[in-house]
Amino acid sequence: MNNTELSFLVFGVVLLLAIGFDLGLLSKKGSSITIRKALLQTVFWVALAFAYFGFTWLERGHTLALEYISAYLMEWSLSIDNIFVFILIFTFFNVQQQHYARVLLIGILLAIVFRILFITVGVALVEKFEWILYIFGGILLITGVKIFAVKKEAQYDPQHNIVYRWMKKILPIDGEDVSGKFIVMKNGRRFFTTVFVVIVLLATTDIVFALDSIPAVFAISQDRLVIYTSNIFAVLGLRSLFFLLHGAVNQFEYLQQGIAIVLIFIGLKMLAEAVHVYVPVWISLMVIVVCLFGSILYSIQNAEREDE
Secondary structure, eight states: OOHHHHHHHHHHHHHHHHHHIIIIIIOOTTOOOOHHHHHHHHHHHHHHHHHHHHHHHHHOOOOHHHHHHHHHHHHHHHHHHHHHHHHHHHHHHOOOGGGGHHHHHHHHHHHHHHHHHHHHHHHHHHHHHHTTTHHHHHHHHHHHHHHOOOOOOOOGGGGGGGHHHHHHHOOOOESSSOOSSEEEEETTTEEHHHHHHHHHHHHHHHHHHHHHHHHHHHOOOOHHHHHHHHHHHHHHHHHHHHHHHHHGGGGGTTHHHHHHHHHHHHHHHHHHEEEEEEEEHHHHHHHHHHHHHHHHHHHHHHHHHHHH
């Protein structure tokens, strides 16, 4: 068994044990997720991701380890922006708080399945058509400019979501049921509940975010293990981040600008490789860290000044 196969095996075992621990001990059915519990879960997933960074460093060398942690932080920052959209979806459909954990769990597990499919297709395309990386770079550059300029409140409106409008046309939906079930029977007819609608929207919304985040990971590394692990670790931490950041949306007003700058940098980095200009991975890591945490700190300071 070579180092890559061993890394895949360790990742699979750790992932299964971690999900079991998270669901069995930290997320008992029917229990509410407090800020303290959400913080513990967030620390757990972040610590696990960094522990895997240490394992990658020992088993596969410092270059791939730095690529992994850069890709993870990139995905993690995009996940925070993803969470704000999740909050809008839950608020719009008036989902009861006791159903949040289960709905998020199912939606995120579906998102992981879709991401694995997307990554597999992306890896196959890049291996066959290497020039597609430059298309990814152009997409990231354009996306970064758009995100930087767009107003936060104009980013997402669930009512105008194409998937939601499509479901309303073809599915009988009961918008009044708050039982937490996916399907209910009324007058002999079967109706899909808003909980079912929200799960579908969570999974499909993550697909839209994956169209940006997966090309960004390819810009950092083309190693399959790095791409898979960084994405999955970031997505698995979404649920705890949701409960940790719920109610603090306005505290991160400038986060999208920080993410936009990172996307622009990654896009330019990818395009620069077409003329044989290569940016070291440690520089990518520094840019991601500075932009991510700098925009968060600036947002918090600005929110405090406004409160005063």
